[in-house]
Amino acid sequence: MSNILIQNGLLIDTEWKRRADILISGSKIIKIAPHINEEGAKIVHADGMLVLPGLIDAHTHYHLISRGTVTADSFREGSRLAAFGGVTTVIDFADDDKKNLAQCSRDRISAMSKEMSIDFSLHQGVYGYRESLKEELEELKKLGVGTIKLFTTYKNVGYLVENRDELKSIFSMCGELGLMISIHCEDDKTIEEISNSWKGDFSPSSHPDLRPSIAEARAIEYVGSIALEANVGLYIVHLSSKEGLEVVRSLRDRGLKIIVETTPHYLFLDRSKLEGEFASLYVMTPPLRTKADNEALQEALCNGEIQVVASDHCAFTYEQKLRSSDTRTIYPGIPGTEEILPLIYSLVAQGERLTVNELVNLLSTGPAKYFGLYPQKGVLREGSDADIVIFNPDYLWTLSRETTHSASLYTPYEGINVQGKAVMTYLRGRLIMGDNMYLGIDGDGRFVKATR
16 A cells, blocks of 8 residues: 655644645554655645544444434444544443443444444443442453443433442542543433423423523532542533533632533524424433523633533434424434534634634544543644544535435534535545545444543
8 A cells, every 4th residue: 555645735733733744654644744755655635725633523322222212323324424524533432231331341342343434432331339340440441441421310211320429439439540530410300300390391492491501500510529529530521501611610710620521512503493393303411502501602612611522423313303392202312423523613714713723622632632542543643543634624515414424314503504624534544535425444443442
Protein backbone atom coordinates (compact mmCIF):
# COMPACT_ATOMS: atom_id res chain seq x y z
CA MET A 1 0.00 0.00 0.00
CA SER A 2 1.41 3.38 -1.01
CA ASN A 3 1.71 6.24 1.43
CA ILE A 4 -0.89 9.02 1.37
CA LEU A 5 0.10 12.67 1.23
CA ILE A 6 -2.56 15.25 2.07
CA GLN A 7 -1.36 18.59 0.71
CA ASN A 8 -2.15 22.26 1.30
CA GLY A 9 -4.93 21.88 3.83
CA LEU A 10 -5.38 24.14 6.86
CA LEU A 11 -4.59 21.82 9.78
CA ILE A 12 -6.57 22.45 12.96
CA ASP A 13 -5.43 21.43 16.41
CA THR A 14 -6.75 22.64 19.75
CA GLU A 15 -3.95 25.20 20.09
CA TRP A 16 -2.86 26.02 16.57
CA LYS A 17 -3.86 26.11 12.94
CA ARG A 18 -1.38 26.07 10.10
CA ARG A 19 -1.19 25.28 6.43
CA ALA A 20 0.83 22.10 6.11
CA ASP A 21 1.09 18.68 4.53
CA ILE A 22 0.40 15.37 6.29
CA LEU A 23 2.10 12.12 5.31
CA ILE A 24 0.37 8.86 6.23
CA SER A 25 2.05 5.49 6.19
CA GLY A 26 -0.08 2.49 7.02
CA SER A 27 -2.35 3.44 9.91
CA LYS A 28 -0.27 6.31 11.31
CA ILE A 29 0.60 9.92 10.66
CA ILE A 30 4.36 9.84 10.15
CA LYS A 31 5.16 13.43 9.18
CA ILE A 32 3.64 16.91 9.33
CA ALA A 33 5.55 19.72 7.64
CA PRO A 34 4.96 22.85 5.52
CA HIS A 35 5.97 21.01 2.33
CA ILE A 36 6.49 17.28 1.96
CA ASN A 37 7.80 15.55 -1.13
CA GLU A 38 7.21 11.81 -1.06
CA GLU A 39 7.89 9.89 -4.23
CA GLY A 40 5.18 7.37 -5.02
CA ALA A 41 2.71 8.70 -2.45
CA LYS A 42 -0.94 9.08 -3.35
CA ILE A 43 -1.63 12.82 -3.40
CA VAL A 44 -4.81 14.20 -1.86
CA HIS A 45 -5.35 17.90 -2.60
CA ALA A 46 -6.90 19.73 0.36
CA ASP A 47 -6.69 23.30 -0.95
CA GLY A 48 -9.38 25.44 0.68
CA MET A 49 -10.22 22.67 3.14
CA LEU A 50 -9.83 22.29 6.88
CA VAL A 51 -8.02 19.16 8.01
CA LEU A 52 -9.33 17.96 11.38
CA PRO A 53 -8.60 14.98 13.62
CA GLY A 54 -11.34 12.38 13.34
CA LEU A 55 -14.29 13.16 15.59
CA ILE A 56 -15.10 11.11 18.68
CA ASP A 57 -18.78 10.79 19.52
CA ALA A 58 -18.52 10.04 23.23
CA HIS A 59 -22.16 9.00 23.74
CA THR A 60 -23.88 6.57 21.38
CA HIS A 61 -26.38 3.72 21.61
CA TYR A 62 -26.03 1.68 18.42
CA HIS A 63 -27.94 -1.60 18.25
CA LEU A 64 -29.59 -0.95 21.60
CA ILE A 65 -32.07 -3.63 22.65
CA SER A 66 -34.74 -1.82 24.64
CA ARG A 67 -38.46 -2.09 25.36
CA GLY A 68 -38.87 -5.26 23.38
CA THR A 69 -37.29 -3.90 20.22
CA VAL A 70 -33.94 -2.79 18.85
CA THR A 71 -32.83 0.64 17.68
CA ALA A 72 -32.81 1.44 13.98
CA ASP A 73 -29.08 1.95 13.56
CA SER A 74 -27.11 -1.25 13.96
CA PHE A 75 -23.34 -1.26 14.43
CA ARG A 76 -23.04 -1.42 10.64
CA GLU A 77 -25.47 1.42 9.99
CA GLY A 78 -24.12 3.50 12.86
CA SER A 79 -20.62 3.23 11.41
CA ARG A 80 -21.89 4.34 8.02
CA LEU A 81 -23.67 7.46 9.19
CA ALA A 82 -20.74 8.30 11.47
CA ALA A 83 -18.32 8.20 8.55
CA PHE A 84 -20.49 10.69 6.64
CA GLY A 85 -20.27 12.99 9.67
CA GLY A 86 -16.48 12.78 10.06
CA VAL A 87 -16.76 10.59 13.17
CA THR A 88 -14.05 7.91 13.31
CA THR A 89 -14.53 6.69 16.89
CA VAL A 90 -17.60 6.28 19.06
CA ILE A 91 -17.92 5.43 22.73
CA ASP A 92 -20.92 3.17 23.12
CA PHE A 93 -22.46 1.42 26.17
CA ALA A 94 -22.69 -2.01 27.70
CA ASP A 95 -25.57 -2.87 30.01
CA ASP A 96 -25.03 -4.40 33.46
CA ASP A 97 -26.43 -7.89 34.03
CA LYS A 98 -25.63 -7.42 37.75
CA LYS A 99 -23.34 -10.44 37.63
CA ASN A 100 -20.06 -9.60 35.91
CA LEU A 101 -19.23 -6.18 34.45
CA ALA A 102 -16.21 -7.28 32.45
CA GLN A 103 -18.16 -10.08 30.80
CA CYS A 104 -20.88 -7.61 29.85
CA SER A 105 -18.24 -5.44 28.18
CA ARG A 106 -16.59 -8.43 26.51
CA ASP A 107 -19.90 -9.48 25.01
CA ARG A 108 -20.53 -5.95 23.71
CA ILE A 109 -17.00 -5.67 22.28
CA SER A 110 -17.39 -9.02 20.54
CA ALA A 111 -20.69 -8.00 18.96
CA MET A 112 -19.39 -4.60 17.85
CA SER A 113 -16.16 -6.04 16.44
CA LYS A 114 -18.09 -8.10 13.92
CA GLU A 115 -19.88 -5.16 12.27
CA MET A 116 -18.28 -1.82 13.19
CA SER A 117 -16.30 -0.19 10.41
CA ILE A 118 -15.08 2.64 12.65
CA ASP A 119 -13.23 2.37 15.93
CA PHE A 120 -15.00 2.25 19.27
CA SER A 121 -14.54 2.29 23.02
CA LEU A 122 -17.02 1.56 25.80
CA HIS A 123 -18.74 2.90 28.89
CA GLN A 124 -19.98 0.16 31.21
CA GLY A 125 -23.31 0.58 32.98
CA VAL A 126 -23.46 -0.17 36.71
CA TYR A 127 -27.02 -0.76 37.85
CA GLY A 128 -26.50 -2.06 41.38
CA TYR A 129 -24.08 -2.45 44.26
CA ARG A 130 -22.87 -5.93 45.23
CA GLU A 131 -20.05 -7.43 47.29
CA SER A 132 -18.12 -8.47 44.18
CA LEU A 133 -18.21 -5.01 42.63
CA LYS A 134 -14.64 -3.95 43.47
CA GLU A 135 -13.23 -7.07 41.80
CA GLU A 136 -15.55 -6.57 38.82
CA LEU A 137 -14.34 -2.98 38.40
CA GLU A 138 -10.70 -4.07 38.62
CA GLU A 139 -11.29 -6.65 35.89
CA LEU A 140 -13.14 -4.06 33.83
CA LYS A 141 -10.21 -1.67 33.93
CA LYS A 142 -7.79 -4.42 32.88
CA LEU A 143 -10.03 -5.07 29.89
CA GLY A 144 -9.58 -1.46 28.80
CA VAL A 145 -12.94 0.01 29.79
CA GLY A 146 -12.25 3.20 31.72
CA THR A 147 -15.71 4.64 32.44
CA ILE A 148 -18.81 3.48 34.29
CA LYS A 149 -22.31 4.82 33.67
CA LEU A 150 -24.73 5.43 36.54
CA PHE A 151 -28.34 6.61 36.61
CA THR A 152 -30.27 8.69 39.14
CA THR A 153 -33.55 7.62 37.55
CA TYR A 154 -35.21 4.60 35.92
CA LYS A 155 -35.79 2.83 39.23
CA ASN A 156 -38.70 1.06 37.53
CA VAL A 157 -36.37 -0.80 35.17
CA GLY A 158 -33.62 -1.50 37.69
CA TYR A 159 -31.01 1.09 36.68
CA LEU A 160 -31.05 3.21 39.86
CA VAL A 161 -28.56 2.72 42.70
CA GLU A 162 -30.91 4.10 45.33
CA ASN A 163 -28.89 3.76 48.54
CA ARG A 164 -26.67 6.79 49.13
CA ASP A 165 -23.99 4.87 51.03
CA GLU A 166 -23.77 2.29 48.26
CA LEU A 167 -23.46 5.02 45.66
CA LYS A 168 -20.69 6.69 47.67
CA SER A 169 -18.93 3.35 47.93
CA ILE A 170 -19.05 2.96 44.14
CA PHE A 171 -17.65 6.47 43.75
CA SER A 172 -14.79 5.66 46.14
CA MET A 173 -13.97 2.41 44.33
CA CYS A 174 -13.79 4.25 41.01
CA GLY A 175 -11.61 6.92 42.58
CA GLU A 176 -9.16 4.28 43.83
CA LEU A 177 -9.04 2.55 40.46
CA GLY A 178 -8.89 5.69 38.33
CA LEU A 179 -12.18 4.99 36.57
CA MET A 180 -14.30 7.82 35.19
CA ILE A 181 -17.81 8.15 36.65
CA SER A 182 -20.43 9.30 34.15
CA ILE A 183 -23.99 9.96 35.30
CA HIS A 184 -27.43 10.49 33.78
CA CYS A 185 -28.89 13.12 36.12
CA GLU A 186 -32.65 13.23 36.65
CA ASP A 187 -33.98 12.87 40.20
CA ASP A 188 -36.23 9.83 40.26
CA LYS A 189 -38.17 10.89 43.36
CA THR A 190 -39.08 14.26 41.83
CA ILE A 191 -40.26 12.60 38.61
CA GLU A 192 -42.27 9.99 40.53
CA GLU A 193 -43.97 12.61 42.72
CA ILE A 194 -44.97 14.67 39.67
CA SER A 195 -46.28 11.60 37.85
CA ASN A 196 -48.34 10.46 40.86
CA SER A 197 -50.08 13.83 41.19
CA TRP A 198 -50.32 14.61 37.46
CA LYS A 199 -53.77 15.68 36.26
CA GLY A 200 -52.89 16.40 32.64
CA ASP A 201 -52.33 14.14 29.66
CA PHE A 202 -49.14 12.32 28.72
CA SER A 203 -48.72 13.83 25.27
CA PRO A 204 -45.24 14.82 24.06
CA SER A 205 -45.92 18.47 24.97
CA SER A 206 -46.23 17.41 28.63
CA HIS A 207 -42.91 15.58 28.69
CA PRO A 208 -40.79 18.57 29.87
CA ASP A 209 -43.26 19.13 32.72
CA LEU A 210 -43.26 15.47 33.74
CA ARG A 211 -39.44 15.45 33.78
CA PRO A 212 -38.63 19.12 34.57
CA SER A 213 -35.24 20.79 34.74
CA ILE A 214 -35.49 20.92 38.55
CA ALA A 215 -35.19 17.10 38.48
CA GLU A 216 -31.92 17.46 36.59
CA ALA A 217 -30.66 20.15 38.97
CA ARG A 218 -31.52 18.13 42.09
CA ALA A 219 -29.79 15.04 40.74
CA ILE A 220 -26.63 16.97 39.86
CA GLU A 221 -26.56 18.48 43.35
CA TYR A 222 -27.09 15.05 44.92
CA VAL A 223 -24.33 13.22 43.05
CA GLY A 224 -22.06 16.26 43.27
CA SER A 225 -22.29 16.32 47.06
CA ILE A 226 -21.39 12.62 47.21
CA ALA A 227 -18.47 13.14 44.82
CA LEU A 228 -17.13 15.93 47.03
CA GLU A 229 -17.28 13.62 50.04
CA ALA A 230 -15.57 10.82 48.12
CA ASN A 231 -13.02 13.23 46.60
CA VAL A 232 -13.67 12.12 43.02
CA GLY A 233 -14.60 13.94 39.82
CA LEU A 234 -17.72 13.43 37.71
CA TYR A 235 -18.77 13.46 34.09
CA ILE A 236 -22.33 14.69 33.59
CA VAL A 237 -23.93 13.34 30.42
CA HIS A 238 -26.32 15.30 28.19
CA LEU A 239 -26.82 18.45 30.29
CA SER A 240 -30.15 19.86 29.14
CA SER A 241 -31.01 22.93 31.22
CA LYS A 242 -29.96 26.29 32.56
CA GLU A 243 -31.07 25.13 36.01
CA GLY A 244 -28.73 22.14 35.84
CA LEU A 245 -25.93 24.40 34.59
CA GLU A 246 -26.31 26.67 37.62
CA VAL A 247 -25.80 23.68 39.93
CA VAL A 248 -22.69 22.69 37.97
CA ARG A 249 -21.32 26.20 38.54
CA SER A 250 -22.06 25.97 42.26
CA LEU A 251 -20.33 22.59 42.56
CA ARG A 252 -17.28 23.89 40.73
CA ASP A 253 -17.14 26.82 43.14
CA ARG A 254 -17.10 24.23 45.95
CA GLY A 255 -14.10 22.49 44.40
CA LEU A 256 -15.64 19.63 42.43
CA LYS A 257 -13.88 18.61 39.24
CA ILE A 258 -16.82 18.16 36.89
CA ILE A 259 -16.77 17.54 33.15
CA VAL A 260 -19.96 18.46 31.32
CA GLU A 261 -21.32 17.01 28.12
CA THR A 262 -24.25 18.39 26.18
CA THR A 263 -25.82 17.45 22.87
CA PRO A 264 -26.86 19.35 19.75
CA HIS A 265 -30.55 18.83 20.49
CA TYR A 266 -30.28 20.66 23.82
CA LEU A 267 -28.34 23.44 22.08
CA PHE A 268 -30.59 23.92 19.03
CA LEU A 269 -34.03 22.35 19.61
CA ASP A 270 -36.68 23.43 22.11
CA ARG A 271 -39.96 22.14 23.47
CA SER A 272 -42.00 23.71 20.67
CA LYS A 273 -40.98 20.59 18.69
CA LEU A 274 -43.19 18.59 21.07
CA GLU A 275 -46.34 20.05 19.53
CA GLY A 276 -48.22 18.80 16.50
CA GLU A 277 -48.42 15.74 14.31
CA PHE A 278 -44.76 14.74 14.46
CA ALA A 279 -44.11 15.54 18.13
CA SER A 280 -43.29 11.93 19.03
CA LEU A 281 -40.17 12.13 16.85
CA TYR A 282 -38.65 14.56 19.36
CA VAL A 283 -39.17 12.62 22.58
CA MET A 284 -36.00 11.71 24.48
CA THR A 285 -34.85 11.90 28.10
CA PRO A 286 -34.12 14.40 29.44
CA PRO A 287 -36.80 16.23 27.42
CA LEU A 288 -36.30 19.25 25.21
CA ARG A 289 -36.41 22.50 27.21
CA THR A 290 -37.00 26.16 26.35
CA LYS A 291 -35.24 28.57 24.02
CA ALA A 292 -33.79 30.21 27.15
CA ASP A 293 -32.18 26.88 28.04
CA ASN A 294 -30.77 26.59 24.48
CA GLU A 295 -29.25 30.05 24.79
CA ALA A 296 -27.78 29.41 28.24
CA LEU A 297 -26.15 26.18 27.09
CA GLN A 298 -24.81 27.78 23.90
CA GLU A 299 -23.28 30.57 25.96
CA ALA A 300 -21.75 28.05 28.38
CA LEU A 301 -20.38 26.04 25.46
CA CYS A 302 -18.77 29.08 23.88
CA ASN A 303 -17.22 30.29 27.14
CA GLY A 304 -15.68 26.94 28.04
CA GLU A 305 -18.04 25.74 30.77
CA ILE A 306 -19.08 22.69 28.71
CA GLN A 307 -16.26 20.40 27.68
CA VAL A 308 -17.80 17.83 25.32
CA VAL A 309 -20.53 17.75 22.68
CA ALA A 310 -21.81 14.24 21.95
CA SER A 311 -24.95 12.97 20.24
CA ASP A 312 -26.64 10.47 22.60
CA HIS A 313 -27.53 8.78 19.32
CA CYS A 314 -30.41 6.40 20.06
CA ALA A 315 -32.41 6.15 16.86
CA PHE A 316 -35.74 4.43 16.48
CA THR A 317 -37.44 4.41 13.10
CA TYR A 318 -39.85 7.07 11.96
CA GLU A 319 -42.63 4.48 12.14
CA GLN A 320 -41.62 3.24 15.60
CA LYS A 321 -41.57 6.77 16.99
CA LEU A 322 -44.97 7.73 15.58
CA ARG A 323 -46.69 4.55 16.79
CA SER A 324 -47.58 6.28 20.07
CA SER A 325 -48.36 9.79 21.26
CA ASP A 326 -48.09 8.84 24.95
CA THR A 327 -44.71 9.67 26.49
CA ARG A 328 -44.93 6.55 28.63
CA THR A 329 -44.82 4.34 25.55
CA ILE A 330 -43.02 6.44 22.90
CA TYR A 331 -39.59 4.96 22.23
CA PRO A 332 -37.22 7.59 23.69
CA GLY A 333 -34.24 8.74 21.67
CA ILE A 334 -33.20 10.39 18.42
CA PRO A 335 -30.44 10.09 15.80
CA GLY A 336 -27.60 12.60 15.86
CA THR A 337 -24.03 11.35 15.31
CA GLU A 338 -23.87 12.51 11.70
CA GLU A 339 -25.19 15.98 12.41
CA ILE A 340 -22.77 16.99 15.21
CA LEU A 341 -20.02 18.53 13.09
CA PRO A 342 -22.08 20.81 10.81
CA LEU A 343 -24.31 21.93 13.70
CA ILE A 344 -21.43 22.89 15.96
CA TYR A 345 -19.48 24.41 13.08
CA SER A 346 -22.46 26.72 12.57
CA LEU A 347 -21.43 28.39 15.83
CA VAL A 348 -17.97 28.94 14.34
CA ALA A 349 -19.41 30.30 11.10
CA GLN A 350 -21.71 32.72 12.96
CA GLY A 351 -19.17 35.41 13.73
CA GLU A 352 -16.64 33.31 15.60
CA ARG A 353 -18.82 32.66 18.65
CA LEU A 354 -16.72 29.53 18.85
CA THR A 355 -13.25 29.14 17.34
CA VAL A 356 -12.44 26.22 15.10
CA ASN A 357 -9.76 25.20 17.62
CA GLU A 358 -12.40 25.03 20.33
CA LEU A 359 -14.59 22.95 18.03
CA VAL A 360 -11.79 20.39 17.66
CA ASN A 361 -11.38 20.27 21.43
CA LEU A 362 -15.11 19.74 22.02
CA LEU A 363 -15.56 17.06 19.38
CA SER A 364 -12.23 15.25 19.27
CA THR A 365 -9.28 16.12 21.51
CA GLY A 366 -11.28 16.66 24.69
CA PRO A 367 -13.17 13.35 24.51
CA ALA A 368 -9.92 11.55 23.65
CA LYS A 369 -8.21 12.95 26.74
CA TYR A 370 -11.12 12.47 29.16
CA PHE A 371 -11.70 8.87 28.14
CA GLY A 372 -8.11 7.69 27.86
CA LEU A 373 -7.82 7.50 24.06
CA TYR A 374 -5.26 10.32 23.66
CA PRO A 375 -2.82 10.65 21.88
CA GLN A 376 -3.73 7.60 19.81
CA LYS A 377 -6.94 9.41 18.94
CA GLY A 378 -8.12 13.02 18.87
CA VAL A 379 -5.07 14.78 17.52
CA LEU A 380 -3.06 15.49 14.37
CA ARG A 381 0.35 14.41 15.56
CA GLU A 382 3.19 12.29 14.23
CA GLY A 383 2.73 8.78 15.62
CA SER A 384 -1.02 9.12 16.20
CA ASP A 385 -3.65 7.15 14.29
CA ALA A 386 -4.34 8.65 10.89
CA ASP A 387 -7.97 9.43 11.72
CA ILE A 388 -8.50 12.50 9.56
CA VAL A 389 -11.44 14.53 8.30
CA ILE A 390 -11.16 16.80 5.29
CA PHE A 391 -13.82 19.41 5.87
CA ASN A 392 -15.22 21.98 3.45
CA PRO A 393 -15.95 25.06 5.60
CA ASP A 394 -17.85 26.88 2.86
CA TYR A 395 -20.31 24.18 1.87
CA LEU A 396 -23.91 25.32 2.43
CA TRP A 397 -26.56 22.63 2.81
CA THR A 398 -29.74 21.68 4.60
CA LEU A 399 -30.11 18.83 7.06
CA SER A 400 -32.94 16.53 5.97
CA ARG A 401 -33.88 12.89 5.69
CA GLU A 402 -32.56 13.03 2.11
CA THR A 403 -29.13 14.41 3.08
CA THR A 404 -28.47 12.23 6.17
CA HIS A 405 -28.01 8.50 6.49
CA SER A 406 -29.66 7.10 9.62
CA ALA A 407 -31.78 4.00 9.13
CA SER A 408 -34.39 5.78 11.23
CA LEU A 409 -35.21 7.63 7.99
CA TYR A 410 -35.47 10.99 9.70
CA THR A 411 -33.36 13.66 11.32
CA PRO A 412 -34.61 15.78 14.23
CA TYR A 413 -32.79 18.70 12.59
CA GLU A 414 -34.96 18.57 9.44
CA GLY A 415 -34.80 21.84 7.52
CA ILE A 416 -31.94 23.41 9.47
CA ASN A 417 -29.49 25.20 7.18
CA VAL A 418 -25.85 24.55 8.07
CA GLN A 419 -22.44 25.52 6.80
CA GLY A 420 -19.56 23.09 6.44
CA LYS A 421 -19.40 19.42 5.52
CA ALA A 422 -17.05 16.48 5.87
CA VAL A 423 -16.02 15.52 2.34
CA MET A 424 -13.44 12.82 3.14
CA THR A 425 -13.05 10.68 6.25
CA TYR A 426 -9.99 8.53 6.93
CA LEU A 427 -9.83 5.84 9.60
CA ARG A 428 -6.31 4.74 10.43
CA GLY A 429 -5.14 5.85 6.99
CA ARG A 430 -7.95 4.21 5.04
CA LEU A 431 -10.58 6.29 3.22
CA ILE A 432 -13.99 5.28 4.57
CA MET A 433 -16.01 8.12 3.04
CA GLY A 434 -15.27 10.27 0.02
CA ASP A 435 -17.15 11.83 -2.90
CA ASN A 436 -20.33 11.18 -0.91
CA MET A 437 -19.65 7.43 -1.10
CA TYR A 438 -19.31 5.10 1.87
CA LEU A 439 -16.26 2.83 1.74
CA GLY A 440 -16.27 1.31 5.22
CA ILE A 441 -15.63 -2.40 5.74
CA ASP A 442 -17.69 -4.40 8.22
CA GLY A 443 -15.50 -5.63 11.06
CA ASP A 444 -12.66 -3.23 10.30
CA GLY A 445 -13.45 -1.18 13.41
CA ARG A 446 -11.29 -1.88 16.45
CA PHE A 447 -11.88 -1.66 20.17
CA VAL A 448 -9.67 1.10 21.59
CA LYS A 449 -8.61 0.48 25.17
CA ALA A 450 -8.84 3.33 27.64
CA THR A 451 -5.48 4.12 29.24
CA ARG A 452 -6.55 6.69 31.82
